[in-house]
Amino acid sequence: MSIVVRDLCKYYGALRAVEGVSFEIGSDRIVGGGIVGLIGPNGAGKSTILRILSTFLQPTSGRVIVAGCNAATNPLGVRQQIGYLPENPPGHAEARVQEYLEFRAQLKGISRRDRPKEIDRCLEACQLTAVRRRLIGRLSQGFRRRVGLADALLASPRVLMLDEPTIGLDPLQVRETRALLAGLADGCTILLSTHLLAEAEGLCQRVLVLMRGQLVSDAALAELHLGSRFEIELAGPRIECEQMLVELPLVTAVELRSTAGEWLTFAVTGGDEMTRELAAQQCLTNGWRLRELRAVARTLEEHFVRLAVRQPKEAA
């Protein structure tokens, strides 16, 4: 496993930032690794979790293991295995990009002989070669962010932790950064925090949703997309049709969406392919006419909104 987190809690004084968070991230896509998104509203605890995983902060309680190293007992071991992009880009305004990366490479223990090659690789990967001699203070926010990303890539870390990696980038740079991360995911595990749901949806294989410091959902995107929802348009007596749909296995809710003449459209939540097949069979058995039956994939945004709405109710 690349990252193992057990019952993680973090308090800032009396303020609860993270509570009871547990998850595991595997070393590749097959075992729940690849690119994992940490999403949640502002103040949900995303950055705090990344800071704890990068050993900048210590948890109040709980266990964190990154790349086989316990963060509490072997923080240096963790730091040697990770590349971390904090929320803020590098602030060394008076240094040049290359000088800054040389310093970071030296700090990360890359030998003098290998340093130029490694820096060139990261500059190229982040498309910074053209600005390598420019002062960081004179770079745009987007370029600074990429300098931070190049720093995180130095020494080919096993685990990359990126806090809002595409914030401040222009659309083209966002696209390039996403492509870069997708390419990197073959060689390492990437945990990225974002509140851009489209980004998480387009990039991640798995998302962890945080709300008020608690992990409220941990699901592979494919699972979410398989979507446990379908719409059915049929002509028949309304009460009986609704009853038939409610009684289908795995169905949790049925809602009448619209009526057009004798045609009724129901939105059915829950169920799988078999449920849809059963629904069609029941229509035919009852002699009702069936005009449309289609699975509706649930977007990450819908999933997120549903969780966000449910949370305050549960808290109340």
Added chain:
Amino acid sequence: MIQMAPKSGSTAPASPSFARVGTTNSLAGAWAVFVWDIKSFFLRPASYLLILAAALTASWSFSWLVTLLSRGPAVGLRPTDDPISQFLGPNVFLIGGCTFLVPLLTMNAIADERRRATWEQLLTAPVTPLNVVLGKFAALWCVLVTCLLPWLCCIIVLRVWNGRFTTLWGGVPWFDSPGLEFDFGPVYGACTALVMLGATFVALGMFFSGLCRGPAAAALLSLAAMSLIFLLGLAPRLLVYWNFSAEQVQLVESISCWGHVERFSRGVIEPRIVAAHLTVTWALLWATAYTCRRIDEG
């Protein structure tokens, strides 16, 4: 339409297999921070202004020394007062200069890193907080010693001219007639004391920088501490004036930093005082590493 996760493209160049040393070697991490901080200091134009101010203070003080020496034996120094000891020892220009210089140098050490959000990047690299503090301390110490170099240069000028002074046009000091017997003992003693005291002061300034989230607050705290040390330097004379017992005066003298410089500048290096300063410096550095991590934790 749901956009699926992109397939593994090949936009990222393949990582070469390079030998990773790994910065578990504590000195390698501290050395990297040291070199970077020295570079960063000399990249800022304000640093040169600071060095210039230190050089001007030294020159001003030197002009006073030359004026005193040019008056020859008629000058009203106490019998125990050697001019060189007075110049490199408890000299108000030197004490005042250090009182302002140390806060200005050290305020940025950690507090500014926090303000610029570079502290987080530094501490997530494979290097321990103590190594970061050690690297920064060594860099600032070197910078402080650089700022004090003009004082030594003044002494070299004295040595070259072998203490021959006169006054021109009724007051302007000038080098002329043979006079002063040059003794290097006080010079060595004072230099040792200043280098040692510089280390303690830098460690103290760094400690306050580690306590704060902004350089201004760190500078104010350091200035308050340095002023207290300055006042403690004056205390023995005041205690004598107020007829305190010799034991009480000695006790205050033994903890007064500027008192230490005065003793060293007479040419006597006391290992006990050196050991005390080294211990205090190390304790402050350790406390800096410890407390700044506690502050980061919120």
